Amino acid sequence: MSPALRIGATGFGLIAVCYGFARFAFGMFLPQIDADLGLGATLSGLIAGGSFLGYCIAIVASAWATERFGARSVATAAAVVAAAGMAGIALAPSAPLLAVAVVLAGSSTGLASPPMAAAVSAAVRSARQDATNTAINAGTSAGVALTGPVALALAGQWRLAFGAFAIVAIVLAAAAWRALPAARGGDGAGGWPTLDAAVLRLIGACFLMGAASTAVWSFGGQLVALRPGWDSAGTGLLWSVIGAGGIAGAWAGALVARFGLDDVHRAFLGLMAAGAVAVGSGFASPPLVLAGGALFGAAYVMLTGVYLVWGVRAFAQRPATGLMVGFLTIAVGQTVGAPLFGALLDMIGAVGAVTSFAAIALLSGLFSAGGARTDRRDHPPPGRPVGTAQRAAPK
Known part of the structure; x- marks a missing residue:
């Protein structure tokens, strides 16, 4: 194997x-x-x-x-x-x-x-x-x-x-x-990564996407429960299709290789926003709600895959740290986003709250990965392929 x-x-x-x-x-x-x-x-x-x-x-x-x-x-x-x-x-x-x-x-x-x-x-x-x-x-x-x-x-x-x-x-x-x-x-450098402009763009994108995702992750069940005739079995089915849709995220690496980080990033932010609106707007029929859940799941996992690739590329010699920066920021965004969505839900209702958070998802696309790596100390020396330092590390 x-x-x-x-x-x-x-x-x-x-x-x-x-x-x-x-x-x-x-x-x-x-x-x-x-x-x-x-x-x-x-x-x-x-x-x-x-x-x-x-x-x-x-x-x-x-x-x-x-x-x-x-x-x-x-x-x-x-x-x-x-x-x-x-x-x-x-x-x-x-x-x-x-x-x-x-x-x-x-x-x-x-x-x-x-x-x-x-x-x-x-x-x-x-x-x-x-x-x-x-x-x-x-x-x-x-x-x-x-x-x-x-x-x-x-x-x-x-x-x-x-x-x-x-x-x-x-x-x-x-x-x-x-x-x-x-x-x-x-590579032995250790310490917290340098927060230069490129790393801050990654953090900004992850934070906004994480915050936007709470419309479904934290409130999806509550949003669909507001619909007449939508019972607990329907909510369980929604969660299952969100998970099943997310399996499409396995192809994030292939799409990034073909179309580039920025294009895949922006495309799936748009799809995540559309899926969240379908789940929470109150206008879609039950089949469209489930389709929106599957779309949201696919887009969310695809985007976490994009941020994984983005972070690992940014810190070529410290892949664990590169992943940590992105995933930690997503979690922080979700922590901030959940209470904010709850407050909006009380103030302006489901349609306004979901639409606002769909817009936040789209704003994440303003941050570009670009082609440059971030921290100079994380670059492999000229002529050394990425991963050499890890292969040579002591066991």
């Missing part, structure tokens, strides 16, 4: 488990968990905030650890953390212990992505790196797409579901240890 296929398949599974099961499945089972443990709205909100904080801390720590301990160790640790968190959810006897387990499980998402970028840079030939990175990134969608059917099939048996998810995560930990290189994701 080629390095690209071996690392791509392992990374796809790891991202699917950490994002789809360890992070997003909790929301699908929340009504049943609340009924059993009596979380209440206040504690549910604290859990959500803690999960975000855990993600932000974990992705920074993961980039740092990957550059020092290597992709294999950190990716394996991500799967183990996911397994421990989900086992904790399955066994939690009380709301406070459940909250700790949910935050632990959710933090695995921050741990998982940077080592995969480093593994690809270390072992996959440069011509296949963008395609492999974006295929791995699309694992998020596979995980999200599976949560809906699992929730429906188990009919509220959330402890059983999370116990099964924990077992899958242990399998992925073993696979990551066997399949991934031990090479580090850096």
Whole structure:
């Protein structure tokens, strides 16, 4: 098996488990968990905030650890953390212990992505790196797409579901240890990346896209619930098609190679905006709402793939850090965007709020990747192909 296929398949599974099961499945089972443990709205909100904080801390720590301990160790640790968190959810006897387990499980998402970028840079030939990175990134969608059917099939048996998810995560930990290189994701420079104009453009694009995405990620269920006759099964179906549509993000690398970062970026920002309007405007029929959800999912994962490629190219010798900058900024944008959308929803209604956030998505296209790399110290020396430093790094 080629390095690209071996690392791509392992990374796809790891991202699917950490994002789809360890992070997003909790929301699908929340009504049943609340009924059993009596979380209440206040504690549910604290859990959500803690999960975000855990993600932000974990992705920074993961980039740092990957550059020092290597992709294999950190990716394996991500799967183990996911397994421990989900086992904790399955066994939690009380709301406070459940909250700790949910935050632990959710933090695995921050741990998982940077080592995969480093593994690809270390072992996959440069011509296949963008395609492999974006295929791995699309694992998020596979995980999200599976949560809906699992929730429906188990009919509220959330402890059983999370116990099964924990077992899958242990399998992925073993696979990551066997399949991934031990090479580090850096050249020894360390430290926070230089925030020059090119990096600030990446941050601006990621922040606005992340903020705009909360119209669907945070409020999609609430928006469709406002429609007459739209029940909880319809909301679960919407989530499944969002996840299924996102699998198209696996082709982000191929599209970038053919059309360039800027053209793909702007095109899918437009599609994400259109999908959000279809889901939340209140004008579309149910089939069009589901089509809009699939379009949103495809565009969102495609855009995260674009930012992954953008960040890794910007920091050619520090791929884990390049990914961290973009993905952390998306999460910060989502944190700011969610309360802002909620306030707009109360003040001007669904149509005005969704339209405003679609416009924010389009504004992200004002930021251009350009052709230049960012930090001079991150450039490979003349004549050395990208990834050489990682291949030569000590194990």
